[in-house]
Amino acid sequence: MKQMSFVMLKPDAVKRRLSGKIINRFEERGLKIVAAKMLIMEDELAQMHYAEHSEKPFFGDLVDYITSGPVLAMVIEGEECISLIRKMVGATNPKESDQGTIRGDFAIDTGRNIIHASDSPESAKREVALFFESSEICGYSLPDEELIYEEP
Ligand code: IDP
Ligand code: MG
DSSP states (O other), rough: OOOEEEEEEHHHHHHHHOOHHHHHHHHHHHHHHEEEEEEEEEEHHHHHTTGGGSSSSTTTHHHHHHHHEEEEEEEEEETTTHHHHHHHHOSSSSTTTOOSHHHHHHHHOOOOOOOEEEEEHHHHHHHHHHHOGGGOOOOOOOHHHHHHOOOO
8 A cells, every 4th residue: 555654854864964865765666756845943833843752861962962953854765765765764772773774874873863853644644734835845757667666
C-alpha cells in the first residue's frame, strides 16, 4: 500500500552538511520525495510536533535541539514507506542503531540523532499536516516505477 511519511533532517544533520547524503539514501532506495522545505522551527511548532513527549525529562532539551537551527522537512512517498523509513533511520539511540542505518552510520548520541521519521500511519498524517499544506505536496509519477515496484 502506498503511504506518505513525514521525515525531517534535524539541525545537526543540516549543519553537518549531511542533507545530500541522507536524501540520497531515500532516492536510491526508490522512494519519492513529494514535498520539502527548510525552516527554523518556532518553539510552539516544536512543542506540537513532540507533544507526546511533553512530560518526559528530556523534553526541554529536545525542543532546544530541534529549534537550534534549520531543519529540512520532507514528505516521502512509497509502498509501506512508514516502516521502511523507520528501518532505514535506525534505533532512537544511535549507539544501538544497526550499521547501515542513517543513525547507525552518522550519529552517536540520542540527543543528536540527526533525523526524525513518522512511526505510524496516524503520526504520519498528523505530522505531514503540521508542516505542509496539501497544496505543497506534489503528485507526480516517475518513469522507473515499474523497475521499483512489481505492480506500480
Ligand atoms: P524517535 O525519534 O526514534 O521516534 P522518540 O522516542 O519518539 O524517538 O523520541 C523523539 C526524539 O527525542 C528522539 O529522536 C531524540 O532526539 C529525543 N530523545 C528521545 N529519548 C531521549 C533521551 O532519553 N534523551 C535525550 N533525547 C531523547
Ligand atoms: Mg518518535
